[in-house]
Amino acid sequence: MTKPGATSAEPVAAKDVPSLLMRQTLLDRELVRxxxxxxxxxxxxxxxxxxxGSTIMDRGREAVIPLVGELRAALAxxxxLILTGAGVRARHILGVGLDLGMPTGVLGGLAATEAEQNAHLLAAxxxxxxxxxxxxxxxxxxxxxxxxxxxxxVANAxxxxxxxxxPPPVGKIPPHRSDAGAFLLADAYGVAQLVYVKDVDGVPGGAAGGTNGFGTRIAVGxxxxxxxxxxxxxxxxxxLMTRAKHVREIQVVNGLVPGNLTLALAGKNVGTVIHAD
Structure with a gap:
């Protein structure tokens, strides 16, 4: 093919950049593999x-101040990256927003404001x-x-x-919330460790059973x-763990028990470790 008015010796410049993906669809999994x-x-x-948020931050001073002490000691x-979730006030605003017929994107933004408020408190x-x-x-x-x-x-999870x-397949509430947001961010950066600080010891009935009937390791499957x-x-x-590139395990610890977060950051098998199959 030649340009209009050009001789056959003047080829048109190629519009495609040589690539494995040239003129192909990115939806073809075998192609992009x-x-x-x-x-x-x-x-x-x-x-x-x-x-x-609801498990730790909503509990106020009794739960937050000791945890801040552990975080401060771990800085050395x-x-x-410390992330905070949303709590009971976010649930309330989601309920009001649903009653008003607000779309998913607006509901997500409203719920995120409480997670952000919790992050500002922790940062202060x-x-x-x-x-x-x-x-x-x-x-x-x-x-x-x-x-x-x-x-x-400190950031908002x-x-x-x-x-x-x-909107998600069912209802309007955003499917990706604080827990999922923390995981996606950790996997995107390829971090060394992801610890969830909750108000429970972990998952009942895991392998190598720990105290109070809670296991220390359990497969995601x-x-x-x-x-x-x-x-x-x-x-x-x-x-998300079944498809993650980097984060192949997460650790859940009870933040109401002094020292649990410190032990987890030190690599100790405290709480429950959930690992990919």
């Missing part, structure tokens, strides 16, 4: 601590140690810079939603399909 890896861990030294040894308690709050955009684009200036930062977000009330984290986290 050769270019899927290796996946680079962006921040392999980072530890993510996800603090529950670990660099951390750690401000004397150089810890500050970072909004979503900064965590996505400048996290490494801030962690080079401080041993830890509730994932951002667009105003015109498509054993938990899929269990009743939500039996799970210490959002069931969506377990589904």
């Amino acid at each position: 050769p270019v899927e890896g290796p996946v680079i861990r962006v921040l392999p030294w980072l530890r993510v601590v996800a603090i529950g 040894e670990h660099r951390m 308690l750690l401000a004397a140690d150089g810890v500050s709050y970072l909004p979503h955009g900064t965590v996505a684009n400048q996290l490494a810079t801030h962690l080079s200036a401080s041993r830890a930062v 509730y994932p951002p939603y667009g105003v015109h977000e498509f 054993e938990l899929l399909g269990r009743d939500r009330a039996e799970l210490p984290v959002d069931p969506l986290v377990l589904e």
Whole structure:
């Protein structure tokens, strides 16, 4: 093919860049498989601590202050991204928003405001140690810079939603909430560890049973399909684990027991470790 008015010796420049994906669909899993890896861990030294909103932050001073002490003591040894979830006030505002017929994206933004408020509170308690709050955009684009200036930062675990977000298959409530947001962020950065701080010891009936009937290690496959009330984290986290690139296990500890978070960050098998099959 030649340009209009050109001789046959003047070929038209190619419009395609040579690539394995040239003129192909990215929905073809077999096609993209050769270019899927290796996946680079962006921040392999980072530890993510996800603090529950309703399970920890809503309990007030008695639960939060001792936990802040453990986080402060851990700063010397670990660099951390501390994430906070939403609590009972978010549930209330979701109920009001549903009554008013608000779309999924708006409901997600409203619920995220309480998780953000919890993050500001935690950051204020750690401000004397150089810890500050970072909004979503900064965590996505400048996290490494801030962690080079401080041993830890605090952020909102509730994932951002667009105003015109498509609704989930059932209802309008955003399916990805604080637990899932923390996992997605940890897997995207390829972190060293993800610890969920809750108000329970973990999952009943795991392998190598621990105290109070709670197991210390359990495979994610054993938990899929269990009743939500039996799970210490959002069931969506377990589904995400089966497809994760980096985070192959998570640890759930009882933040109401002094020292549990410190032991978990030190690599001790406290609480429950949920690992991918």
